[in-house]
Amino acid sequence: xxxxxxxxxxxxxxxxxxxxxxxxxxxxxxxxxxxxxxxxxxxxxxxxxxxxxxxxxxxxxxxxxxxxxxxxxxxxxxxxxxxxxxxxxxxxxxxxxxxxxxxxxxxxxxxxxxxxxxxxxxxxxxxxxxxxxxxxxxxxxxxxxxxxxxxxxxxxxxxx
Amino acid sequence: xxxxxxxxxxxxxxxxxxxxxxxxxxxxxxxxxxxxxxxxxxxxxxxxxxxxxxxxxxxxxxxxxxxxxxxxxxxxxxxxxxxxxxxxxxxxxxxxxxxxxxxxxxxxxxxxxxxxxxxxxxxxxxxxxxxxxxxxxxxxxxxxxxxxxxxxxxxxxxxxxxxxxxxxxxxxxxxxxxxxxxxxxxxxxxxxxxxxxxxxxxxxxxxxxxxxxxxxxxxxxxxxxxxxxxxxxxxxxxxxxxxxxxxxxxxxxxxxxxxxxxxxxxxxxxxxxxxxxxxxxxxxxxxxxxxxxxxxxxxxxxxxxxxxxxxxxxxxxxxxxxxxxxxxxxxxxxxxxxxxxxxxxxxxxxxxxxxxxxxxxxxxxxxxxxxxxxxxxxxxxxxxxxxxxxxxxxxxxxxxxxxxxxxxxxxxxxxxxxxxxxxxxxxxxxxxxxxxxxxxxxxxxxxxxxxxxxxxxxxxxxxxxxxxxxxxxxxxxxxxxxxxxxxxxxxxxxxxxxxxxxxxxxxxxxxxx
Numbered sequence: 291x292x293x294x295x296x297x298x299x300x301x302x303x304x305x306x307x308x309x310x311x312x313x314x315x316x317x318x319x320x321x322x323x324x325x326x327x328x329x330x331x332x333x334x335x336x337x338x339x340x341x342x343x344x345x346x347x348x349x350x351x352x353x354x355x356x357x358x359x360x361x362x363x364x365x366x367x368x369x370x371x372x373x374x375x376x377x378x379x380x381x382x383x384x385x386x387x388x389x390x391x392x393x394x395x396x397x398x399x400x401x402x403x404x405x406x407x408x409x410x411x412x413x414x415x416x417x418x419x420x421x422x423x424x425x426x427x428x429x430x431x432x433x434x435x436x437x438x439x440x441x442x443x444x445x446x447x448x449x450x
Numbered sequence: 451x452x453x454x455x456x457x458x459x460x461x462x463x464x465x466x467x468x469x470x471x472x473x474x475x476x477x478x479x480x481x482x483x484x485x486x487x488x489x490x491x492x493x494x495x496x497x498x499x500x501x502x503x504x505x506x507x508x509x510x511x512x513x514x515x516x517x518x519x520x521x522x523x524x525x526x527x528x529x530x531x532x533x534x535x536x537x538x539x540x541x542x543x544x545x546x547x548x549x550x551x552x553x554x555x556x557x558x559x560x561x562x563x564x565x566x567x568x569x570x571x572x573x574x575x576x577x578x579x580x581x582x583x584x585x586x587x588x589x590x591x592x593x594x595x596x597x598x599x600x601x602x603x604x605x606x607x608x609x610x611x612x613x614x615x616x617x618x619x620x621x622x623x624x625x626x627x628x629x630x631x632x633x634x635x636x637x638x639x640x641x642x643x644x645x646x647x648x649x650x651x652x653x654x655x656x657x658x659x660x661x662x663x664x665x666x667x668x669x670x671x672x673x674x675x676x677x678x679x680x681x682x683x684x685x686x687x688x689x690x691x692x693x694x695x696x697x698x699x700x701x702x703x704x705x706x707x708x709x710x711x712x713x714x715x716x717x718x719x720x721x722x723x724x725x726x727x728x729x730x731x732x733x734x735x736x737x738x739x740x741x742x743x744x745x746x747x748x749x750x751x752x753x754x755x756x757x758x759x760x761x762x763x764x765x766x767x768x769x770x771x772x773x774x775x776x777x778x779x780x781x782x783x784x785x786x787x788x789x790x791x792x793x794x795x796x797x798x799x800x801x802x803x804x805x806x807x808x809x810x811x812x813x814x815x816x817x818x819x820x821x822x823x824x825x826x827x828x829x830x831x832x833x834x835x836x837x838x839x840x841x842x843x844x845x846x847x848x849x850x851x852x853x854x855x856x857x858x859x860x861x862x863x864x865x866x867x868x869x870x871x872x873x874x875x876x877x878x879x880x881x882x883x884x885x886x887x888x889x890x891x892x893x894x895x896x897x898x899x900x901x902x903x904x905x906x907x908x909x910x911x912x913x914x915x916x917x918x919x920x921x922x923x924x925x926x927x928x929x930x931x932x933x934x935x936x937x938x939x940x941x942x943x944x945x946x947x948x949x950x951x952x953x954x955x956x957x958x959x960x961x962x963x
Contacts, residue, residue, distance in 0.1 A: 386908040389954040418905030418926025
């Protein structure tokens with residue numbers, strides 16, 4: 291499997307590096323319940339001291355170090371003059387193109403973590419049943435807003 | 451309050467549904483409870499000595515249903531406003547829904563059996579919201595429903611201020627007066643159709659009943675089993691009936707079961723498609739059908755997103771096909787509108803043309819998907835069935851292990867043959883205005899979608915697909931799905947580029963929805 295997204299007609303723009311950091315933080319959040327479980331096992335369980343640390347370390351390496359890196363590498367987008375291409379997926383690869391002329395409405399969303407890292411998700415809604423909304427996470431907030439405005443202008447211009 | 455509608459989009463007054471809908475709602479709700487109640491009664495009479503103890507409970511349920519139906523009616527009100535249709539419902543939690551005229555795809559009327567007996571209809575405002583969240587108004591009188599439909603349609607058209615997509619659309623009203631019949635099914639056609647709708651469920655049900663009640667066979671099922679195990683018992687049974695009588699009995703029973711299956715198919719088809727009529731009116735395609743539940747649906751022609759022509763193994767041999775439309779609006783829970791459920795291609799062609807599509811050119815260059823996609827699937831499926839099959843045959847000592855293993859082995863072989871055949875028959879292609887896909891072996895299906903009505907194009911690959919260099923091409927299609935599976939990656943990219951260029955060149959707002 292190639293490490294970089296396969297080349298199509300044009301090169302892809304990478305996401306904001308903060309996206310990688312944010313997915314790492316998310317990975318840590320996912321780890322917390324396991325951490326608590328491991329402490330509980332250590333404290334009350336029949337295991338030898340330190341045994342539960344092994345899967346925890348593996349999980350840490352995978353969730354916090356490896357996966358965010360791979361995910362960041364797999365994702366990308368390409369904003370052309372009349373269409374947006376969104377590429378994602380480490381294992382299940384997806385490469386979607388939405389022409390601006392089919393966009394029904396647009397969202398820029400920020401969760402609390404995203405806000406902390408100054409990044410945002412741009413969501414394109416179409417009237418299709420498959421891929422009704424195409425989400426592009428990990429853009430700098432200002433970029434996301436600028437892209438939304440550009441697409442909106444395009445939609446408006448076309449509709450007239 | 452069925453005392454008339456507001457004249458025009460004046461904001462309108464709040465209206466209630468027809469008071470008779472209390473009765474209709476109560477009956478519909480009670481009907482759903484019949485089986486549980488019977489079960490309680492039967493169960494209760496076995497536990498308790500005096501089952502009449504249960505009668506007050508039934509009374510309470512009955513009263514509760516009527517009261518809740520009445521209250522449901524009381525709290526339901528609707529209003530045709532100046533820009534939208536509002537509907538407020540809710541027993542406990544109030545829900546107020548507003549649908550702007552621009553978003554209303556169509557207004558359809560549906561009459562189920564009980565409302566029909568009471569002269570009521572259910573009005574559905576189709577919004578293309580995926581069928582789940584359609585706004586339904588249950589129930590108003592037939593006349594009011596039709597008036598409501600006309601009013602809302604007129605307002606919808608006004609709100610949309612549609613571009614002149616065919617002069618016909620600009621002309622007002624006139625439902626039915628200048629209707630041009632496209633397709634109809636008389637009783638003869640329905641019976642033929644019904645024969646093909648042979649009900650396997652009914653078949654299974656009858657066999658199940660026969661097993662339970664032994665009423666169809668001149669001997670019990672247990673006896674058949676013993677024939678295989680003890681030749682003496684077989685002799686015993688057949689001495690009773692004589693050999694010929696025994697075989698005759700089996701044949702007669704089978705014939706009976708088949709007759710029930712066929713009859714069920716015919717009756718069900720007749721109930722659903724009785725007096726099927728499809729017309730091209732100024733407003734679009736109008737379809738009426740049904741014996742007990744009569745529906746009357748109008749689909750504006752420009753809202754047809756794609757066509758599906760399907761058939762089956764036997765039907766194809768005899769030239770029978772079914773045509774359905776994929777549109778934003780939903781049809782009785784399914785995404786497709788049946789417009790010609792059982793027709794010859796010669797009858798289908800004019801409907802296709804009327805919808806603004808064209809059937810594939812015989813000279814069209816169909817493309818074949820990747821052979822690797824099918825060989826991978828064949829490998830996967832044969833492993834899925836084959837490994838348990840070998841395990842069964844090898845490891846299970848009892849005789850059922852052998853049989854189950856053989857059955858699985860047959861499935862595995864079938865999967866391989868099927869994938870090979872699918873590779874031979876599955877095709878996809880592009881013509882200047884459409885994307886087409888022809889898929890399926892036993893149940894072939896032809897899908898035709900207008901290029902400009904697609905919304906997005908996705909190339910999707912799982913891990914194996916990436917390794918082997920093929921991909922699925924998924925199109926965003928309003929109201930349905932269209933996917934080309936297992937294309938060569940390069941082919942998928944080429945198709946996507948071609949389709950995207952046609953999509954991007956036409957704005958969605960320019961296409962009449």
